[in-house]
Amino acid sequence: MIDFLIFFSYILFIYYFTSNSVYLLLLISSVAATFAQHKRLATLRFDLLRSSNLIPPISILVPARNEEKSIVDSVRSFLALDYPELEVVVVNDGSTDGTLDELRKHFNLLRTDILYIPEIPTQPVHGVYMSVTDRRLLVLDKQSCGRKADALNAALNAASSPYVCAVDADAVLEKDALLRIMTPALHDPRGVIASGGIVRIINGTTVKDGVVHRVSLPGRLIEILQVIEYLRAFLVGRQGWAYFNSVTIISGAFGIFRRDVCREIGGFRVSAIGEDMDLVIRMHRLMRDKKANYKIAFVPDPVCWTEAPSSLRALAKQRARWQNGLADVLCRNRDMVFNRRYGRIAFVALPYQWLFEFITPAVETLGWASMLLAAILGVLNPAFFVEFLLFGYLFGAFISIGSLVIEEMTYHRYNDPKDLLKLIAVSFLEIMPYRPLNSLWRLRGMWDYLRGRNDWQMIDRVGFGSGAASSNAPAPERAA
Amino acid sequence: MLYIFENMMPRGPAETIMISLFATAIGIGILLAFILLRRTLRKRYFRNRDQRVQFILDNWDRIVSGEIPAKDWFSQKIDREIVEQTLLDRIAEAGVEQILCLQNLARESGLLDWRIQGVRRRKGWTRRVSISALGRMKLPDGIPALSEALENSRNETVADAVQALGQVGTPEAAQLIMRQVSTKTQQCTPQTVQIALAQCFRSNPHLLLDEVLKADDFLRPILARVLAEVADKRITGNLLEIVKDPLAEVRASAARVLAAARPACALNALSMLAGDREWFVRLRTAAAIGELQDRHGIPLLVNALCDRNRFVRLKAASALITFRGEEERVMQLAMQTGDRYAVQALVSELERSGRLPEIVNRLALDFGRVATESILLVALQNGSTHLLADLLLNHSERRVRARLAGILARSGDVSLIEYLGRINIPDLEMRQQRMLRWIISKLRKSGATLHGNQEAIPA
Numbered sequence: 001m002i003d004f005l006i007f008f009s010y011i012l013f014i015y016y017f018t019s020n021s022v023y024l025l026l027l028i029s030s031v032a033a034t035f036a037q038h039k040r041l042a043t044l045r046f047d048l049l050r051s052s053n054l055i056p057p058i059s060i061l062v063p064a065r066n067e068e069k070s071i072v073d074s075v076r077s078f079l080a081l082d083y084p085e086l087e088v089v090v091v092n093d094g095s096t097d098g099t100l101d102e103l104r105k106h107f108n109l110l111r112t113d114i115l116y117i118p119e120i121p122t123q124p125v126h127g128v129y130m131s132v133t134d135r136r137l138l139v140l141d142k143q144s145c146g147r148k149a150d151a152l153n154a155a156l157n158a159a160s161s162p163y164v165c166a167v168d169a170d171a172v173l174e175k176d177a178l179l180r181i182m183t184p185a186l187h188d189p190r191g192v193i194a195s196g197g198i199v200r201i202i203n204g205t206t207v208k209d210g211v212v213h214r215v216s217l218p219g220r221l222i223e224i225l226q227v228i229e230y231l232r233a234f235l236v237g238r239q240g241w242a243y244f245n246s247v248t249i250i251s252g253a254f255g256i257f258r259r260d261v262c263r264e265i266g267g268f269r270v271s272a273i274g275e276d277m278d279l280v281i282r283m284h285r286l287m288r289d290k291k292a293n294y295k296i297a298f299v300p301d302p303v304c305w306t307e308a309p310s311s312l313r314a315l316a317k318q319r320a321r322w323q324n325g326l327a328d329v330l331c332r333n334r335d336m337v338f339n340r341r342y343g344r345i346a347f348v349a350l351p352y353q354w355l356f357e358f359i360t361p362a363v364e365t366l367g368w369a370s371m372l373l374a375a376i377l378g379v380l381n382p383a384f385f386v387e388f389l390l391f392g393y394l395f396g397a398f399i400s401i402g403s404l405v406i407e408e409m410t411y412h413r414y415n416d417p418k419d420l421l422k423l424i425a426v427s428f429l430e431i432m433p434y435r436p437l438n439s440l441w442r443l444r445g446m447w448d449y450l451r452g453r454n455d456w457q458m459i460d461r462v463g464f465g466s467g468a469a470s471s472n473a474p475a476p477e478r479a480a
Numbered sequence: 481m482l483y484i485f486e487n488m489m490p491r492g493p494a495e496t497i498m499i500s501l502f503a504t505a506i507g508i509g510i511l512l513a514f515i516l517l518r519r520t521l522r523k524r525y526f527r528n529r530d531q532r533v534q535f536i537l538d539n540w541d542r543i544v545s546g547e548i549p550a551k552d553w554f555s556q557k558i559d560r561e562i563v564e565q566t567l568l569d570r571i572a573e574a575g576v577e578q579i580l581c582l583q584n585l586a587r588e589s590g591l592l593d594w595r596i597q598g599v600r601r602r603k604g605w606t607r608r609v610s611i612s613a614l615g616r617m618k619l620p621d622g623i624p625a626l627s628e629a630l631e632n633s634r635n636e637t638v639a640d641a642v643q644a645l646g647q648v649g650t651p652e653a654a655q656l657i658m659r660q661v662s663t664k665t666q667q668c669t670p671q672t673v674q675i676a677l678a679q680c681f682r683s684n685p686h687l688l689l690d691e692v693l694k695a696d697d698f699l700r701p702i703l704a705r706v707l708a709e710v711a712d713k714r715i716t717g718n719l720l721e722i723v724k725d726p727l728a729e730v731r732a733s734a735a736r737v738l739a740a741a742r743p744a745c746a747l748n749a750l751s752m753l754a755g756d757r758e759w760f761v762r763l764r765t766a767a768a769i770g771e772l773q774d775r776h777g778i779p780l781l782v783n784a785l786c787d788r789n790r791f792v793r794l795k796a797a798s799a800l801i802t803f804r805g806e807e808e809r810v811m812q813l814a815m816q817t818g819d820r821y822a823v824q825a826l827v828s829e830l831e832r833s834g835r836l837p838e839i840v841n842r843l844a845l846d847f848g849r850v851a852t853e854s855i856l857l858v859a860l861q862n863g864s865t866h867l868l869a870d871l872l873l874n875h876s877e878r879r880v881r882a883r884l885a886g887i888l889a890r891s892g893d894v895s896l897i898e899y900l901g902r903i904n905i906p907d908l909e910m911r912q913q914r915m916l917r918w919i920i921s922k923l924r925k926s927g928a929t930l931h932g933n934q935e936a937i938p939a
Contacts, residue, residue, distance in 0.1 A: 017496075039605045043612045043640050047572070053709055054674045111866035112831040117790075127866065132834050186671050187639075387497045394504040401511045408515050417519065424512065 005374050012367050013388075019356045020395050026240030027402045033243040034235070034406050037300060046179050050082055055186065057085035058178055058256065059159035063151030064169035065093040065144065072106045074169055077210030079134055083178040087136045089158050090169070093151035094144025100129075103139055107131040116140070120267035122154040148252070149268035149275035156267050159259060166276070168253040171199075172207055172305040180302035181256050184295070191295045193283055194257045196250035197302035198234045200413065201227045203310060212305055217419045222315060224426045225434050226308040232403040235300060239406075242298035246349040248284070250296065252276030254304030261286065274325025281333050281345075288342045301411065316441045323361070323445025324453070330358055331449075361442035368436070396431035529558060536562050544581060550589035564591055568616040579618070586617050599625040608640045615644025623653055630660045639668035646676025651687060654680035658691065661699055670702055677706040685710040689717040697727060704733035711740035723749045728758040735761065739768035747774050754780045759789040766792060770799025778803060782813040785822035793822065797829035807839060808851040811858050827862040836864060840871050843883040856887050865899050873903075873912050885915050889922035897923045 049055055060078050064071050071090070078088045092100045103109055109129040116128050123143040131137035142154050152166055163185065165178065177197060185192040204218030217224055241247050250257075252275060262268075265282045272278035280296060287294040309315040330353055336342045337350045374380035404423055407413065414420060536559065542548045543563060553559035571582050586592045595617070598610025611629050614622040626648070629641035642660065645653040654677055661673050681688040688710065692703045704722060707715075719741065722734040735753050738746045750772070753765040766784045769777040784796035800810050807830075814823050830836045836859060842852045860868055872884045888896060900916055908916070 017500075020500075039608070040636070042605070043608045043636075045612070045643060048643070048646075048675055048679075052671075052675050052678075054671050054678070054705070110831075110837070110870055112828070112864070130832055130834070132837065135832075135834065187669055189669060189671070381494075384494050384497070387494065387501060391497050391501045391504060394501065394508060398504050398508050398511070401508055401515075405511050405515060408518060420515070420519065424515070 002377060002379050005370060005377070005379060008366075008370050009374070012363070012370070015363060016392060019360075022352065022356060023236070023395075023399050027236050027399055029243040030236045030239035031402075031406060033239045034300065034410055038410050040183075041301060044183065046082075046176060049179055049186070050084065050176075052084060055084050055182070056163055056189070057087070057161035058083060058163045058165050058182070059155075059161040059259070060086060060088045060165045060167055060178075061152055061155035061159060062088060062090040062167055062169050063093050063148050063155065064090055064095065064099055065148075065151070066095045066097045066099060067169040068095070068098040068102045070170045071099050072102050073207065073210040074171060075103065075107065075137065075210075077172045078167070079136060080175065080210065081173060081178050082176045083182075085161075086178065087138060087159070087161060089155040090137070090139045091151040091155045092139060092141045093148070094123075094142065100139070100141055104129070107137055107139075108133045109137075109139055116158055118154070118157050119263060120153040120157055122150050122157065122270075125154055128158070145270065147270050147275075149270045149272055152252075152275065153267040153270070156259070156262055162259055163256050164259050164262060165254070165256045166252055167304065168306055170307055171253050172202060172210055172212060173254065174212065174303045174305075177254070177302040177304060178256075181254070181299055184297035184299060185256065185258075188295065191293055192258075192297050193261045193287065193294050194250055194255060194280065195297040195299060196238065196247065196255040197298075197304055198238075198300050199230060199251050199253045199304050199306050201230055201308045202305035203308055205305060207305070215413045216416060217414060217422055218308075218310070220310055221426065221429070222312060223308055223310055224422060225430055226315070228400050228403070228423060228427055228430050230308075231407055232400050234298075235403045235406045236399060238298045239300055241349065242296075244344065244348070245295055246344050247296045247298050248280055248345070248349045248353060249274075249277040250280050250298070251304075253306050254302070257283075272325065272328060273321055274329050277325065278329045278332070281329055281336070281350075284342065284345045285333070285336060288345065303411075303413075312437075316437075316444070319438055319441040320445035320448060323358075323442035324449045325445075326353070326358055327446055327449035330354055358446075361439040361446065364436070364439045365443060393428075393431045396435065397428045400427035400430055529562070532558055533562050536566060540566065544585050546585075546588065554590055554594075560591075563589075564613065567591070568613060571616060571618060583617065583619055586619065587621070592617060592619060592621060596622060596625045599629055608637055611637065611640040611644050615640075615647035618648055620648060620650050620652065623648060623650070623656065626653075627656050630656060635667045639672050642668050642672055642676045646679040649679045649683075651680065651684065654691075658695075658699060658703070661702060662696070670705075673702055674706050674709070677703070678709045681706060682710045685712055686714050686716065689715055689719075689722075692730070693718070693721055700725070701727055701729035701733070704730040704737075708733040708736035708740070711737040713740075713742055715741040716743070719743055720745065720749060723752060728756070728761055731756060731758070732761045732764040735764040735768040739771040742772065746772055747777055747780075750777065751780055754784060759787075759792055762787060762789070762792045763795045766796040766799050770795075770802050773803065775803065775806060778806060778810060779813065782810070782817060782822075785814055785825060786817050786819045793825045794829070797825040798833065800826060801829050801833055801835050807835075807855050811855050815858065823858065824862050827859045827864055830859060831864055831867055836867055837871060840868070840875065840880060840884060841877075843880045844877050849883070853883075853887055856884070857891060860888065860891050860896070861893060865896060869899065869903070872915070873908065881915065885919055889919045890926075892923065892926050894923070 060081075062075070062078065067074070075088060075090060078086075090103065092103070100109075109131055111127050111129050116125055118125070123145045125140050125142045127141040129139040129141065131139075138158060140154050140158055142151060144151070156164060163182070165181070167173065181195050181197045184195045201218065201223065202212070203220075203223045204216050205212055206214040206216075217227060238247065238249075255276065257279070261283055262279070265279070265286050268275040269278050269282070283296065309318050330350070333350070336346050337354065339346045342350075371380060371385060401424065404420075404427065408420075414423065536543065536553070539548055543553070553563055567582055567586060571579055571586075574582055592614075595610045595614045599607060599614055599622075602610060607629070611626065614626060623645070626641050626645050629637055629644075632638055632641070638660065642657050645657050657673060657676050657680070660667070677688075685707065688703060688707045692700060692707055695703050704725075704727075707722075715737065719734065719738060722730055722737065725731050725734065731753060735750060738749055743749075747769075750765050750769055753761055754769075756762050756765065762784060766781060769781055778800065781796045781800045785793055785800070787793050787796065800814075801807075803810060810826070811823075814826050817823075827836075830839070839852060839855055839859075842848065843856075856868065868884065868888065872881060872888060875881050875884065888900075897920055900920055903916060
C-alpha cells in the first residue's frame, strides 16, 4: 500500500509538473500572440472596412429562451453594431415568459409567412416575424426541445449571409466587435472558417440601451473570481492555443463561423451540451478529412460582455454542465485522438483536453484522497506536502497574474486602481478555495455524464442593463 | 518503476519543488512589479500627453500656418506624435481646400520626409506604422517609397502598402497596386486590393473600364468587382464587351455596372445576362434590373421568379416589389406563370419588405381599390394570413379594417375559418370580436371549400 502511495505521488507530481509546464508555455505563447495582435491593430484601418461594400455580410444568430428582461437591450445592441451589412435572426426558443411580446412591442414585429426552409432539421417553427421598424431583424418563434443547439440550427436555416455569428441573447457586443472578429476572415477568406472573440463578465458594469458605459468589477467575490477565470481562459488559454492553430473551442456566446461549413457538417449537434466545442471539433474533422488548408482563429480584442452566475448554486450547475458537455464531446470524438489524419488536433489539442481539462477534477480529488491516506498511514512528509501545496497555489496565482499582465499591456478595461488591486488579491484566492470547489462541481458533471443525464439546465441570472435577466448560461469556457 | 522517476528527477521531488516554488514566487513578484510600475508610468505619461494635446489643439492654427515653427515640436517625440495624429485625422475629414493646407504642413515640417525614411529604412512594425501614416497623408510624394514596400517579402507589409496606395488614391498608385496583384503572389487579400482600388478609381471610374478590358484572367474579376462598386453614369465605354466576358465573375459585375452606368443598351444587355448559365450572374442581373427601375424589365424579372435557383427567385421577387404602382401587373404576370412558388416568393417578399402593410393602407382610398383588393386576395391565398389578420384586428383606420374584413370574407378560403377560429375571441375588444364573427359567418355561408385556394393559383 505504501509503495503504491509513493508511486501514485510520483504520478501526481509529474502530472502537475507537466500541466504547469503546459500552462507556462501557453502563457508565453499568448504574450507573443498578444504583442503580434497589438501591432496588427496599429495598422488596421477599421474606418475603411466600416464604410466598404466589399465586406461580406454577417447574420447574427440569437437563441433566446425566457429572456424578456434583457432581450430588447441585446437586440438593440446587435442592430447598432458597426458593420456594413448585417441581419439579426432571433429565435424565441419556446419561452414561457414575455420574450416574444417584448420583441413585438419594441421592434414592431409582424407575423409573416415568409419562406423558411429547414435545411437542417429542427423542432417546428410556429411563426416567422419581421420588424417593421428595422428590416434587418427577423424573429423565429420555435417549439423548444430544451436545446440551444436546436435554436441555433433554426437561426442557421434562416440566415442568409456567408458568415454567421452565434451570440447569447443576454450578451452585449461592443460596437466594433464584428469588424474586429472578422479581421482574420477578411485577411484569409478561404482559409479561416471560424473565429472567436473574447467573452468578458458584465456583472458590475454599467449598461445603458445595450451599450457598455462604464467597466468596473462586480461586488461579489464569486463574480470577481470568474472575471479572473475568464481572463485566464481567453487571454492565456484561447490565445495560446490560437498561436499554435489548435483552437478547439469558440465560445457559443460569441464566435463567427462560415455558414457553408456549418451547413456541410449539419449545423450544431442537438444532443450536445457543449454545442460550441462540438461544432469546432467537427469542423476540424471535416476540414482534415478533406485535407483542406484551414484555420480556426481567435482574436482577443472584439469583446462580448455576458453575465456570469452570481450564486454558488448557479455556478455549480453551470460548471457541472460544462464538464458534462466536455465529456460528451471528447468521448464522441475519441477516434480522433492520436489519429495521424487529424494532425496537431489529434496529437496535441485533444490529448490536452483529455489530460488537463477532462480528468483533472478526478486527479485532483484522488490527489487529496491519497494525501489523506498517506497522513493516516503516517507516510506523509509534512514539509514536502506543504511545499507542494504552496507551489500549486503560487503557480496558479502566477498564471492568473500573467493574464492580468496581458490585460494591462493591451486592452486595459479595468482602469480603476481599486479594481486592479482587487483582481490581484483575488488571483491568490482563486486557487484556494475556489479551485477545489470547482473540481467538485466538475466531478458532479462527470457523474452526470456517466449517468447519461444530458438535459440543458437553466441558470438563474440577476440581469443587467435596463432590466434583470434570467437566461441560458454562456457557452463553455474552460479555464486554461 | 520508482527507479524511472528517480532518474527523471535526479535532485528529488522535494528539491525540484523548492526550486520551482522560488522561481514562481520570483515570477509573481516580477509580474506584480511590472503591473504596478507600468500603471505608474502610464499615469505620468498620459498626464503629460493630455497637457501637450491641449496645448497643440489650442495652437493648431498657428502650427498649420507655420507661426509656430516645425522645429519647436518636431524634435520632441511626444509633440511630433500628437501633431502627426491630429494632422492625419484632419486630413481624413478635410475638404479639398483644407487638405492642401494640411498636406503642405506635412511637407514643410518634414513629417513627410521622416515617414518616407521610415518606410525605406525601418523594419517590421515601425515600418508598417510609417507606411500607414504615409498613406493617410494622401500625398503622391509617398508613392515611390510605398512602391518599394510592395516588394517586401512580408505579406502584412505588402497589404499595408496596398492600403496606403489606395489612400493616396491616384491613377499612378492604382497602377502599382494592379502590378502587384498581377504578380499573383497573393500577398494580400482580394478585399484589401479591391478597397484600395475603389479608393483610387472612385473619382474616375471611367478609367477603370479600360483596365478591366486590358486585364488578364487573374486580375479581371478583381477589377470588375471594383468597377461594379465605383461605377456611375460617367462610364460610357464598351460595356457590352464585359457582358460577353468568358468569366462568370466579370459578367456578374457587368450586371451591376450596367445598373449604375445606365447606358441606353442597359436593358438589352441585362436581358442577355438574365439567361446566363451561372446562377449568381442571373442573381446580379435580377438585382440590376430592379435598380434600373425600367418597367420594360418587369417581364424579365417575372421569368427570373421561376428560376431554378432559389436565391435568384428571391432576388427577382425583391426587385419586382420595388416597382411602385405596378403591383397589380406584377401579380398578374406572376400568376400567369403558373408557378406557385414564384407567387409565394413574391408575396413573401412583399411581407418581408414591409410593402404589404403599405398596400393595405391603400384600402383607405377609393381610387384603385379593385387593384389593391386583387393583390391582397392573392397575398391572402399565398400565406399572408397572419399579417393580414394582424392588420385586420389592429389597423388604426376603421375604413381599412372594414374593407380588409370584406376581402377576407369574400376570399372563400376554408383555412381562414380555421385560422380565425383559433384566435382567442374573448381576449379581443368588442369591435374585433364582432368583426371576426362576421367574417367567419360569411365564409361559412359562402360554402367555403379548399378549392377556393387551389383555383386561385394553379399548382
